[in-house]
Amino acid sequence: MKLVIAIVHPEDAGALVDALTDKEYRVTRLQSQGGFLKQSNASIMVGVEEAQVDDVLATIRETCHARTQHISPMPPIMEPGEFYMPYPVEVTFGGATVFVLDVARYERI
Amino acid sequence: MKLVIAIVHPEDAGALVDALTDKEYRVTRLQSQGGFLKQSNASIMVGVEEAQVDDVLATIRETCHARTQHISPMPPIMEPGEFYMPYPVEVTFGGATVFVLDVARYERI
Amino acid sequence: MKLVIAIVHPEDAGALVDALTDKEYRVTRLQSQGGFLKQSNASIMVGVEEAQVDDVLATIRETCHARTQHISPMPPIMEPGEFYMPYPVEVTFGGATVFVLDVARYERI
Ligand SMILES: Nc1ncnc2c1ncn2[C@@H]1O[C@@H]2COP(=O)(O)O[C@H]3[C@@H](O)[C@H](n4cnc5c(N)ncnc54)O[C@@H]3COP(=O)(O)O[C@H]2[C@H]1O
Numbered sequence: 001m002k003l004v005i006a007i008v009h010p011e012d013a014g015a016l017v018d019a020l021t022d023k024e025y026r027v028t029r030l031q032s033q034g035g036f037l038k039q040s041n042a043s044i045m046v047g048v049e050e051a052q053v054d055d056v057l058a059t060i061r062e063t064c065h066a067r068t069q070h071i072s073p074m075p076p077i078m079e080p081g082e083f084y085m086p087y088p089v090e091v092t093f094g095g096a097t098v099f100v101l102d103v104a105r106y107e108r109i
Numbered sequence: 110m111k112l113v114i115a116i117v118h119p120e121d122a123g124a125l126v127d128a129l130t131d132k133e134y135r136v137t138r139l140q141s142q143g144g145f146l147k148q149s150n151a152s153i154m155v156g157v158e159e160a161q162v163d164d165v166l167a168t169i170r171e172t173c174h175a176r177t178q179h180i181s182p183m184p185p186i187m188e189p190g191e192f193y194m195p196y197p198v199e200v201t202f203g204g205a206t207v208f209v210l211d212v213a214r215y216e217r218i
Numbered sequence: 219m220k221l222v223i224a225i226v227h228p229e230d231a232g233a234l235v236d237a238l239t240d241k242e243y244r245v246t247r248l249q250s251q252g253g254f255l256k257q258s259n260a261s262i263m264v265g266v267e268e269a270q271v272d273d274v275l276a277t278i279r280e281t282c283h284a285r286t287q288h289i290s291p292m293p294p295i296m297e298p299g300e301f302y303m304p305y306p307v308e309v310t311f312g313g314a315t316v317f318v319l320d321v322a323r324y325e326r327i
């Protein structure tokens with residue numbers, strides 16, 4: 001048994017959950033937030049047999065896409081009269097970050 | 110050290126957390142949502158010594174019970190004039206789904 | 219690859235996330251709640267190379283501090299006319315509780 005934890009973009013989370021449940025996988029979605037952009041995103045947990053990990057990863061690849069977001073950096077602390085022109089910075093939010101963990105014991109009670 | 114992650118029905122979560130803290134276990138509750146029913150449920154994290162895992166599982170068994178819920182399936186896309194009579198589908202939400210993970214390193218700071 | 223899960227006091231969480239992202243670590247914050255005090259706290263997930271685990275723990279030590287909170291215990295069920303004087307109980311909320319898990323497989327999609 002493996003526990004797959006995939007951190008995905010909030011706009012892809014619904015499609016990913018539906019694609020996995022359509023394939024009869026059991027899925028749990030956790031509320032999470034990115035440390036850098038401080039935007040809410042989704043951490044998806046899927047407990048599967050080892051032989052199914054590749055199919056879960058393929059499903060993630062099909063439904064989760066990288067996006068570029070423009071964020072304006074916070075203005076530095078300025079002297080009065082100084083002029084500051086923030087150039088928006090381009091930040092890429094990848095399709096998904098995936099951790100596969102070994103499960104020492106699995107029980108359905 | 111093992112990390113027990115138990116996904117339980119929201120109506121059992123409070124009783125489970127209290128039963129575990131009464132036994133001096135340390136417990137953290139995460140907000141989560143089921144992939145299929147899309148209802149909020151609870152993911153409970155309990156970090157314990159290996160020798161305590163069986164007692165934690167016994168406590169889960171005592172406080173978490175399976176339930177049957179009736180959900181009406183979404184109507185299919187219909188031709189005008191067609192008549193659709195949804196029969197509610199019975200879905201069982203088990204007592205708990207439990208993953209026990211090995212902890213490579215544990216620190217209390 | 220290791221997955222560090224740190225459960226920290228809500229007042230330290232923001233400083234910890236910023237200290238880790240300043241060091242170019244990738245961080246995800248999960249909404250969580252303590253089992254005993256039932257207060258919202260923060261569970262921070264950081265996926266790092268094994269060689270970086272010590273630096274992540276050092277960063278947690280610098281930003282997360284133990285605190286003592288006074289809670290009034292719930293009054294016991296009382297007979298009419300009995301007088302109950304709750305002495306606030308001192309509860310220490312440690313700096314952080316940290317679990318380091320082995321990652322069997324890591325993918326950025
Ligand atoms: N310290 C830093 N310095 C410079 N740029 C930074 C940075 N931290 C993140 N970024 C950039 O900002 C994007 C959004 O990061 P955020 O932390 O909001 O949201 C992240 C975070 O919630 C999670 N994540 C990614 N890698 C992780 C890891 N190793 N451990 C824990 N969470 C991770 O996945 C989300 C998307 O990550 P992704 O790498 O695709 O995209 C990241 C990355 O391109």
Ligand SMILES: Nc1ncnc2c1ncn2[C@@H]1O[C@@H]2COP(=O)(O)O[C@H]3[C@@H](O)[C@H](n4cnc5c(N)ncnc54)O[C@@H]3COP(=O)(O)O[C@H]2[C@H]1O
Pocket residue numbers: 020021022023024025026027028029045046047048116117142143144145146147148150200201202203204205206
């Ligand atoms: N291997 C696993 N990995 C990650 N999370 C897991 C898991 N097994 C169970 N869970 C979590 O536990 C909840 C209850 O699962 P249970 O299997 O008892 O009860 C399930 C099951 O009887 C049924 N079900 C779930 N997924 C299904 C699917 N793809 N096809 C058909 N029935 C499904 O609906 C009930 C509610 O499912 P829901 O997704 O709302 O909520 C699930 C999900 O949040």
Ligand SMILES: Nc1ncnc2c1ncn2[C@@H]1O[C@@H]2COP(=O)(O)O[C@H]3[C@@H](O)[C@H](n4cnc5c(N)ncnc54)O[C@@H]3COP(=O)(O)O[C@H]2[C@H]1O
Pocket residue numbers: 129130131132133134135136137138154155156157225226251252253254255256257259309310311312313314315
């Ligand atoms: N092994 C573990 N597994 C999972 N989560 C863990 C954990 N150890 C700690 N935590 C998490 O960290 C928070 C702070 O724990 P700490 O032990 O520093 O500080 C604790 C501890 O001093 C005390 N405490 C916790 N559970 C207790 C219990 N069953 N009996 C007596 N005191 C307890 O109350 C403080 C706040 O506890 P609270 O549950 O609200 O919040 C806990 C819990 O969310």
